[in-house]
Amino acid sequence: MPSLSEIIRHSQIWKSIFRHPAPVDRRNRVVVMLTNFFLHLHPVSIKKQGIALSYTWCMGGVTFFLFLVETVTGVLLMFYYRPTLEWAYKDILALRDVMSMGILRELHRWGAHAMVITVWLHMYRVFLTGSYKPPREFNWVIGVILLLLTLLLSFTGYLLPWDQLAIWAITVGSNMARATPILGHEGPGSQLLTVDGIPMITNASDARFALLGARFVGEETLNRFYVLHCIALPLAVAFLLAIHFWRVRKDGGISGPL
Amino acid sequence: MHGHNEALFLEEISSFLGLYYLFLAALNAGAAFYLWRRGRGIRLIGPIRSFHCWLLLALLFTMIAPLAFSGDPQVMRWISLPPSVRDFIDWLMGPVVYSVGTVAVLTVLFVGRRFFVKPTVAWLMLNGALLFMGLAMTDPDFADIVRKPDNVPIVGLIYLLGYFTWLGAYLAVENDKRIQQGLPPKEKELDEKVLVWPDLVYTELICMIAVTALLFVWAICIKAPLEEPASAVKTPNPSKAPWYFLGLQEMLVYYDPWMAGVVLPSLIIFGLMAIPYLDFNKKGNGYYTIDERKFSYIVFQFGFIVLWVTLIVLGTFLRGPNWNFFGPFETWDPHKVEALNNVDLSEFFWVRWLQRARPRPPEDAGMLIKVGVILIRELPGILLLIGYFAITPAAMVVWSRFFRELFKKMGLFRYMTMMFLLQVMLLLPVKMVCRWSFNLKYFIAIPEWMLNF
Numbered sequence: 057m058p059s060l061s062e063i064i065r066h067s068q069i070w071k072s073i074f075r076h077p078a079p080v081d082r083r084n085r086v087v088v089m090l091t092n093f094f095l096h097l098h099p100v101s102i103k104k105q106g107i108a109l110s111y112t113w114c115m116g117g118v119t120f121f122l123f124l125v126e127t128v129t130g131v132l133l134m135f136y137y138r139p140t141l142e143w144a145y146k147d148i149l150a151l152r153d154v155m156s157m158g159i160l161r162e163l164h165r166w167g168a169h170a171m172v173i174t175v176w177l178h179m180y181r182v183f184l185t186g187s188y189k190p191p192r193e194f195n196w197v198i199g200v201i202l203l204l205l206t207l208l209l210s211f212t213g214y215l216l217p218w219d220q221l222a223i224w225a226i227t228v229g230s231n232m233a234r235a236t237p238i239l240g241h242e243g244p245g246s247q248l249l250t251v252d253g254i255p256m257i258t259n260a261s262d263a264r265f266a267l268l269g270a271r272f273v274g275e276e277t278l279n280r281f282y283v284l285h286c287i288a289l290p291l292a293v294a295f296l297l298a299i300h301f302w303r304v305r306k307d308g309g310i311s312g313p314l
Numbered sequence: 315m316h317g318h319n320e321a322l323f324l325e326e327i328s329s330f331l332g333l334y335y336l337f338l339a340a341l342n343a344g345a346a347f348y349l350w351r352r353g354r355g356i357r358l359i360g361p362i363r364s365f366h367c368w369l370l371l372a373l374l375f376t377m378i379a380p381l382a383f384s385g386d387p388q389v390m391r392w393i394s395l396p397p398s399v400r401d402f403i404d405w406l407m408g409p410v411v412y413s414v415g416t417v418a419v420l421t422v423l424f425v426g427r428r429f430f431v432k433p434t435v436a437w438l439m440l441n442g443a444l445l446f447m448g449l450a451m452t453d454p455d456f457a458d459i460v461r462k463p464d465n466v467p468i469v470g471l472i473y474l475l476g477y478f479t480w481l482g483a484y485l486a487v488e489n490d491k492r493i494q495q496g497l498p499p500k501e502k503e504l505d506e507k508v509l510v511w512p513d514l515v516y517t518e519l520i521c522m523i524a525v526t527a528l529l530f531v532w533a534i535c536i537k538a539p540l541e542e543p544a545s546a547v548k549t550p551n552p553s554k555a556p557w558y559f560l561g562l563q564e565m566l567v568y569y570d571p572w573m574a575g576v577v578l579p580s581l582i583i584f585g586l587m588a589i590p591y592l593d594f595n596k597k598g599n600g601y602y603t604i605d606e607r608k609f610s611y612i613v614f615q616f617g618f619i620v621l622w623v624t625l626i627v628l629g630t631f632l633r634g635p636n637w638n639f640f641g642p643f644e645t646w647d648p649h650k651v652e653a654l655n656n657v658d659l660s661e662f663f664w665v666r667w668l669q670r671a672r673p674r675p676p677e678d679a680g681m682l683i684k685v686g687v688i689l690i691r692e693l694p695g696i697l698l699l700i701g702y703f704a705i706t707p708a709a710m711v712v713w714s715r716f717f718r719e720l721f722k723k724m725g726l727f728r729y730m731t732m733m734f735l736l737q738v739m740l741l742l743p744v745k746m747v748c749r750w751s752f753n754l755k756y757f758i759a760i761p762e763w764m765l766n767f
């Protein structure tokens with residue numbers, strides 16, 4: 057009698073999804089890496105160094121995993137959340153009070169904090185092993201942009217609950233843009249941009265206004281941050297991650313002593 | 315002032331603290347067991363080995379746990395920092411002691427790294443840090459800041475960073491020893507190839523499960539904060555940016571927003587990106603080492619640990635209402651006043667030193683005259699900064715063999731870029747010291763153009 061799991065694993069449906077049985081011999085372990093979409097990010101074989109936890113700390117991988125967690129929980133949150141002055145706060149409140157056993161928001165928020173920490177640790181590891189040295193210089197540069205985007209993702213998300221914590225943190229953060237040299241209305245050099253004595257850079261046309269969509273943190277800001285947080289920034293991160301991973305492979309895999 | 319409240323607070327925190335000590339006990343018992351099984355504990359005195367100590371510590375923490383669970387103020391006194399110690403720490407702490415102290419401690423750790431990375435020593439230090447945290451948690455003011463849901467990650471960050479800094483330094487010290495003996499770094503031994511399935515794939519799977527589990531525990535234990543609905547008229551005091559930007563907010567104490575909020579962050583990003591193109595040292599590529607790349611190691615650690623992380627910790631835990639400094643056990647009193655009479659460099663120069671008024675352009679003067687007078691007024695600061703940025707790099711080449719080598723290997727452009735970035739980075743501590751020692755406000759103060767530096 058074949059066992060249930062054997063029946064399943066020999067069925068046409070199973071075989072059509074997983075082209076290969078769980079590999080046990082060397083040949084099949086090679087083949088599985090080549091035929092599975094999710095695994096093909098990896099090489100078939102790798103220096104022992106690349107899998108040593110004490111070497112990579114797995115921090116790049118954990119960061120990527122947290123990014124996926126954020127994507128999934130974020131999409132779920134979007135089902136509940138409306139980015140308007142009327143609803144934003146109430147929807148968050150409902151997530152807490154109405155949903156039974158709701159930890160969706162917690163997963164998303166703590167996941168975001170954790171991601172900021174793990175990106176830093178990943179950068180720290182890459183620095184300590186000197187892995188930014190040739191030929192990996194450019195992947196480090198991409199990494200720095202990813203770091204910046206991760207912080208911006210966290211920052212834009214901070215506003216969405218629309219409570220006191222949110223708007224004042226964003227107000228403090230975005231007030232700095234007011235002082236951008238030349239482009240902020242309180243920044244040095246902004247007086248240079250005047251036409252016929254009329255200043256061109258005012259609180260309704262400066263860098264901060266572009267960021268907030270208004271002169272203070274209001275509904276326009278909420279909309280802007282929502283779009284940035286849910287669409288623009290994640291797409292940018294996904295795009296750069298693809299390049300980041302591709303470069304890890306093309307630069308010769310995980311770094312190691314020459 | 316606490317009395318009744320204090321008793322309530324202690325009861326509230328008791329179950330957490332009890333579990334905390336049990337966790338510490340488990341940690342030490344685990345370490346003892348691991349070392350004993352592997353026969354790896356080092357000999358201390360006679361037959362006593364390190365795992366005996368960890369076992370003893372585990373017992374000690376197990377005995378402390380019930381005291382903590384009791385929640386009784388009389389009992390809890392025994393596992394608290396005595397009030398006199400707390401007051402002393404509060405009294406001692408200030409931006410100066412905190413910053414200089416951190417740098418001093420890190421320097422000692424760095425110089426003595428061969429000693430401090432020893433697992434036994436590191437484990438002892440970890441125990442010390444955890445115990446201090448436990449003893450301090452019975453203070454309501456300390457517990458208040460540390461337990462704020464959005465601050466919990468920073469506590470985690472501190473321990474994680476401590477752990478990974480130790481790990482990196484440990485592996486580096488090992489490698490440095492090998493290199494000294496003419497051996498290749500340890501990583502070289504891992505040169506042979508293995509198949510990704512199963513080795514890497516399973517490691518990844520386990521990592522994912524561990525992270526998921528941790529995230530779930532965190533999410534269940536700590537609710538995401540939600541305060542009152544947003545109100546544009548009620549300003550909370552203090553208003554803080556999200557924690558990862560608090561280093562920048564802390565810089566606002568010393569710099570105007572255009573520097574702290576725009577120019578310096580841009581330079582941080584630019585400087586990070588420039589690292590691979592400035593660090594020409596071919597050694598230390600793909601393995602942990604400190605000796606082979608001491609300069610870049612120190613620079614990075616200074617930027618990351620000292621200027622980025624310590625300032626975040628300062629901004630999060632020690633800055634209260636009106637961005638005043640508060641010791642870790644001090645109540646955040648919004649009425650605390652700190653005298654601020656900071657003085658610009660131009661005032662030092664014209665008023666205090668030359669004993670005359672600062673030059674001021676006549677009301678009806680033309681544009682050029684006004685600009686000229688302002689520049690003359692600020693000349694001391696302008697000259698000082700030009701000297702700092704233009705002369706220092708050259709002077710270093712003349713005086714220091716090390717920098718002369720750098721200059722020769724890097725060429726003029728790369729050398730100047732590196733020096734500029736380094737000097738911008740160093741200007742922050744320089745400015746801090748000037749502020750603390752003679753209340754210096756701005757090197758260059760031109761409020762007419764909103765250009766204060």
Ligand code: HEM
Nearest residue numbers: 112116117119120179187195196199200202203309310311
């Ligand atoms: C969203 C953020 C990021 C993700 C998901 C990510 C992911 C990864 C992963 C999975 C690896 C493979 C090796 C490992 O796990 O350590 C890697 C390697 C690398 N990452 Fe990142 N990374 C991110 C940000 C960064 C940052 C901020 C930097 C540096 C500033 C960086 C620089 C590099 C470099 C140079 C490598 C090659 C390392 C080597 O070959 O040893 N990455 N990254």
